Amino acid sequence: MKPGARRLTGTDGVSHTFDPGSFALELILSGGPPPWDRYETLRTTTDAAAWLADSYLAADFPLTPADVRLTEAELERLKEFRSILWRVVPPLTGGEVPGVTPGPLTAADRALINSAVAATPAPELDDHGVLRRRTPITGDQVLGAAARDLIAIIGTDQVSRLRMCEGGNCALMFYDTSRPGNRRWCSMQRCGNRHKVGNYRTRHTT
Ligand SMILES: [Zn+2]
Incomplete structure (x- = not known):
């Protein structure tokens, strides 16, 4: 599977592949505020390294869990950033997430994001002069990558490409990277297909 695309299982037990379209949006999938904390994936720094790989x-650049090294404090900062995403992204998509209080970006949020961008995973040349990524990647570099990603979206006209899946009872949020900018669903396998089936049923019952 392509890095960043995630295999998710709905409450109905059916699995589907979801591509959030960007690293910042992907972080939302790793857990969140109650009631979404039941999906917490970043319980320990080891869990986080495995998820990030x-x-x-x-x-x-392919990564292994050993290539990502976070401290407890870095993991906490990453989760703090994630809670900003949960508050700020839904209103930007025009959608709502059950159980989450939406809100604007505060001065404190901006300060955290702006100070985070300085650290970012660095490229380097290996012994053969070939480009590779410098490892280990630290937790602050992970946060920096996510913060840069977020800024490039919400600080520009790309913000209009933030979407919430149009499926009923689906609150999956993504950054639409499709060329025409017309992505509507978390995945065609799931909500896209249900919509098609729904249309078909509507046509045949009316
Ligand atoms: Zn959906």
Whole structure:
């Protein structure tokens, strides 16, 4: 599976692949405020390293969990950033997430984001002069990558590409990277298909 695309299982037990479209949006999938804390994936720094090795961070250079090293404090900062996402992103998509109080970006949020961007995963040349990523990647570099990603979206006209899946009872949020900018669903396998089936039923019952 492409790094950053995640296999999710709905409450109905059905699995589907979801591509959040960006690293910042992907972080939302790793857990969140109650009632979403039951999906917490980043319980320990080891859990976080394993999760990050499959994330958008590995899109350009493959990563192993050993390539990502976080301290407890760095993991806490990353989760603090994630809670900003939960508050700020839903209103920008025009949608609502049950149980989450939406809100604007505060001065404190901006300060956290702006101070985070200085650290970011660095490229380097290996012994053969070939580009690779410098490892280990620290927790602050992970946060920096997510913060840069977020800024490039919400600080520009790209913000209009933040979406919430149009499926009923689906609150999955993504950054639409499709060329025409017309992505509507978390995944065609799931909500897209249900919509098609729904249309079909409507047509055949009316
Ligand atoms: Zn959906």
